Amino acid sequence: MKDIISGLNKAFDSRIRLGIMSILLVNDFYDFNNLKEALDVTDGNLASHLKALEEKNLIQVNKQFIGRKPNTSYSITQEGSMLFRQHIDALENLIKNK
Amino acid sequence: MDSNYSSSEDLKTIRKMMEESTRFLSLSGLSGIFAGIFAIAGAAIAWFLILERGAVSFEKSLLFTEDAALSSAGWLLIIDAITILVAALIISVWLSVRKAGSSGANIWAPVSKRLMINLLIPLATGGLLSIILLAKGFPGLLIPCLLIFYGLALVNAAKFTLNEVFYLGLAEIATGLVAACFPGFWIFFWVTGFGLLHIIYGVILFRKYES
Numbered sequence A: 001m002k003d004i005i006s007g008l009n010k011a012f013d014s015r016i017r018l019g020i021m022s023i024l025l026v027n028d029f030y031d032f033n034n035l036k037e038a039l040d041v042t043d044g045n046l047a048s049h050l051k052a053l054e055e056k057n058l059i060q061v062n063k064q065f066i067g068r069k070p071n072t073s074y075s076i077t078q079e080g081s082m083l084f085r086q087h088i089d090a091l092e093n094l095i096k097n098k
Numbered sequence B: 001m002d003s004n005y006s007s008s009e010d011l012k013t014i015r016k017m018m019e020e021s022t023r024f025l026s027l028s029g030l031s032g033i034f035a036g037i038f039a040i041a042g043a044a045i046a047w048f049l050i051l052e053r054g055a056v057s058f059e060k061s062l063l064f065t066e067d068a069a070l071s072s073a074g075w076l077l078i079i080d081a082i083t084i085l086v087a088a089l090i091i092s093v094w095l096s097v098r099k100a101g102s103s104g105a106n107i108w109a110p111v112s113k114r115l116m117i118n119l120l121i122p123l124a125t126g127g128l129l130s131i132i133l134l135a136k137g138f139p140g141l142l143i144p145c146l147l148i149f150y151g152l153a154l155v156n157a158a159k160f161t162l163n164e165v166f167y168l169g170l171a172e173i174a175t176g177l178v179a180a181c182f183p184g185f186w187i188f189f190w191v192t193g194f195g196l197l198h199i200i201y202g203v204i205l206f207r208k209y210e211s
Helices: A015-026 A032-039 A043-055 A078-096 B002-022 B029-050 B072-103 B110-135 B139-160 B164-181 B183-209
Strands: A059-066 A069-076
Touching: A015 A032, A015 A043, A015 A059, A015 A069, A015 A078, A015 B002, A032 A043, A032 A069, A032 B002, A043 A059, A069 A078, A078 B002, B002 B110, B029 B072, B029 B183, B110 B139, B139 B164, B139 B183, B164 B183
Parallel strands: none
Antiparallel strands: A059 A069
């Protein structure tokens, strides 16, 4: 999963995934529609990235009902938080060492 | 070279998403300036038209009589204050929506709700306390109370928006506390707290983010 030389994590190898992880790192949870608005992406595109991050156990899905409407929100897992922080450090090191 | 370029771009994306999802950045400096102008206009109307340059006392006109009636000057003062408040609110919401629209930000993001809740709890408390103070016959404490609770609301909400709001809040609290020490000078503190401070804050914001 990790690029040994740079320390970069392939799981975050997309602007949309970076966006999702950044938002979830600083917010306790964020729902699908708000993520969509914030990242300005289509339903399908967002769903596939969320699915990929979920399968790697980097984020978790919380389904609940608000009144009668189903609401899907996402939060970062402990592992996701740790790995994403490492990814940010790796990005910063890359720039510093240039 | 290429990977370095993309890693700095990645960091920019990360920073941008973190900031936009935790801070409401669509505040316009112009709304501060307008709020200040409205407040000064409201004070002028109160002083020159309603209170006839001090011929009618501010405190006495806001005292309820024994049969729970309020003088017409008292009602006019309340209507005057509510009108400038509503006008300032409408124009700041409108300017924020406009600014959010031009920067592509979403005005109804979760952070907007958090900002509103954190602003409204101290603000509504201050509003209710003001009504209680009026009803119990302490009109002299009205302006200090409004200034202090407004300042507390801004300090409380500042962590969800621009940092300048925090300092505006501190200045409002200080103005309110000083106003409490000088009960006769309500018009001076109304103009300073709701007028001048808003205009100064608005100009600072406008020069920093919009020019």
